[in-house]
Amino acid sequence: MGTNSLFLTATMIWGSTWLAITWQLGVVAPEVSVAYRFGLASLLLAGWCLASQRSLTFTRRDHAFLVAQGVLFYGLNYIGVYWAERHVASGLVAVVFATIVFMNPIAMRLVYGTPLTARTLFAATLGVAGVALLFLPELVLARHGGSAAYGIAFALAATVLACGGNLIAARNHDAGIPILSGNAWAMGYGALTAALAAAVQGVAWSFDARPAYILSLAYLAVFGSVIAFGAYLTLLKRVGPGPAAYVGVSTPVIALALSTLVEGYRWTWVAALGVVLAVLGIWLALRPAASALPLDTPTRA
Numbered sequence: 001m002g003t004n005s006l007f008l009t010a011t012m013i014w015g016s017t018w019l020a021i022t023w024q025l026g027v028v029a030p031e032v033s034v035a036y037r038f039g040l041a042s043l044l045l046a047g048w049c050l051a052s053q054r055s056l057t058f059t060r061r062d063h064a065f066l067v068a069q070g071v072l073f074y075g076l077n078y079i080g081v082y083w084a085e086r087h088v089a090s091g092l093v094a095v096v097f098a099t100i101v102f103m104n105p106i107a108m109r110l111v112y113g114t115p116l117t118a119r120t121l122f123a124a125t126l127g128v129a130g131v132a133l134l135f136l137p138e139l140v141l142a143r144h145g146g147s148a149a150y151g152i153a154f155a156l157a158a159t160v161l162a163c164g165g166n167l168i169a170a171r172n173h174d175a176g177i178p179i180l181s182g183n184a185w186a187m188g189y190g191a192l193t194a195a196l197a198a199a200v201q202g203v204a205w206s207f208d209a210r211p212a213y214i215l216s217l218a219y220l221a222v223f224g225s226v227i228a229f230g231a232y233l234t235l236l237k238r239v240g241p242g243p244a245a246y247v248g249v250s251t252p253v254i255a256l257a258l259s260t261l262v263e264g265y266r267w268t269w270v271a272a273l274g275v276v277l278a279v280l281g282i283w284l285a286l287r288p289a290a291s292a293l294p295l296d297t298p299t300r301a
Helices: 003-022 030-049 062-088 090-097 101-110 119-136 138-143 149-173 179-200 212-239 247-263 271-285
Strands: none
Touching: 003 062, 003 212, 003 247, 030 062, 030 179, 062 090, 062 149, 062 179, 062 271, 090 119, 090 149, 090 247, 101 138, 101 149, 101 247, 119 138, 119 247, 119 271, 138 271, 149 212, 179 212, 247 271
16 A cells, blocks of 8 residues: 555544544543453454464563553553543544644654654644644633643643654564554553553443444444554554654544534634645645755764
């Protein structure tokens, strides 16, 4: 699959999962829903690896990094996202999460010495500004504090954790860990992390038998986890965490397009301008790097 196809696959699927997550909220605690989602995804991936004769055996050192990836990327990150969506609209969570386009390249610069370019920062600014304009009414409401403030705090923490997960995933790629078999373990560790969080908080385990919960759980496990993360991590391996993070800018655009069809979202000229800025930022970020102007010339760590 080509780079553009990988980008579009992750974008289209995750653009719809913001809405699907809202159908997971209510009866079942967020920690339990996260455990169900990634536990199911882990089992599906492990079964596929066994059926296709892919090895699931790794060294202890590799398992340590797979644990770290699972805890940050699939466990605590998604608990934060689910809790954030309990307090604020999914669109506002998407706005906060879009700031990962700043976090990823800066973190890669600090940890791995990856060059940080002026074009990267400019593209990130355009992207986040565009997403912010898309959800400007929700941002205005968030100024009043209260529940919205809690939601933003959870969303920001989730974004930081996802950035850490990206760093670990980049290391695992460099170490030669296959995406499918590595994800089978990492998602399993993420599910265990969510289950442990539920146990520590004394959360009661329950299950919502309504069709909306079951169907959204299946969609999030199969498409939102197995397929989308497979595409995203392959993209990350090819272009690096910085450009790959622009999936976080494009998904809100898809989310609003779906909201237009499902929820009757009404577009304004401000929202349309937001789409233009977001798309321009993505275009700048994904262009070949030959014309980029580095802020400095770092040494690879």
